Amino acid sequence: MLAQSEYQILDSGFGRKLELFGGYTIIRPAAQAIWAPIDQKIWQNADAEFIRNDKGNGEWKYFKKIPEQWVIKILDISFIIKPTSFGHMGIFPEAYSNWVWLQQFLSSIKSEIQIMSLFSYTGGYSLIPAKNGASVCHVDASKAVVKWARDNAEASGLSNKPIRWIVDDVKKFIAREIRRAGLYDGIIMDPPTYGRGSNGELWQIEKDLRDLIVECKKLLKPDAAFFMVNTYAGDITSCVLKNILSEILPSKNYQIQCGEMLIPEASGKRSFPNGMTAVWYKS
Numbered sequence: 143m144l145a146q147s148e149y150q151i152l153d154s155g156f157g158r159k160l161e162l163f164g165g166y167t168i169i170r171p172a173a174q175a176i177w178a179p180i181d182q183k184i185w186q187n188a189d190a191e192f193i194r195n196d197k198g199n200g201e202w203k204y205f206k207k208i209p210e211q212w213v214i215k216i217l218d219i220s221f222i223i224k225p226t227s228f229g230h231m232g233i234f235p236e237a238y239s240n241w242v243w244l245q246q247f248l249s250s251i252k253s254e255i256q257i258m259s260l261f262s263y264t265g266g267y268s269l270i271p272a273k274n275g276a277s278v279c280h281v282d283a284s285k286a287v288v289k290w291a292r293d294n295a296e297a298s299g300l301s302n303k304p305i306r307w308i309v310d311d312v313k314k315f316i317a318r319e320i321r322r323a324g325l326y327d328g329i330i331m332d333p334p335t336y337g338r339g340s341n342g343e344l345w346q347i348e349k350d351l352r353d354l355i356v357e358c359k360k361l362l363k364p365d366a367a368f369f370m371v372n373t374y375a376g377d378i379t380s381c382v383l384k385n386i387l388s389e390i391l392p393s394k395n396y397q398i399q400c401g402e403m404l405i406p407e408a409s410g411k412r413s414f415p416n417g418m419t420a421v422w423y424k425s
Contacts, residue, residue, distance in 0.1 A: 235405065
């Protein structure tokens, strides 16, 4: 469970969630929260709220003065937090259970392994492996968020770790790696539902996910350690992810686990659903 001083979902409901980021309470939209809040009173103490408009953008409303940025630490990784114009904070805490899994899995591997982290955002899926002995190739189409990830690496004391920082469209990068015959022990894929690459390349998860996994398989070593994939698209359940991995990747000596990415709320009365995940790994 996440440390209370760093990140928590304090409450949720009526299309919003109330989150604690290192001492500051933030309200953000959460379409899946169609239930009622448990404690209406604690919402009155929020420091800021992101209000989305009909065009999918939005604006911040500040109830108290908060810093432009601050740092929280999760699993000994320092994340620089700052409210963005899209309502993001610079971290996806829903990945926490997967970060824990990666930390435990990698700690059981004695030799350094090569990992490719795709759609890597501000680096959680890159810095956790790097801290635990892996050599990492971090790929994201946004120059700004790759810089943010590098800043997180520096804040975490990981600047000297073997991390390749790549700003590129993921599909184009994978195609080049195949031509270069690059091989990896593990691949992490955390794609958005919809997005555009550095030159406007279109990504639609329903159309592109399976094909990308097929291409990524060409970059796995014959004795690869794992392949992890997440999704935040409602139609792509954990069973869908498991079926795709079962179809594409070898089954002998490997197993697949899948499920929802959940974060318990502060009340302990329910968990907040954040997306789906599946991981194929060596038994």
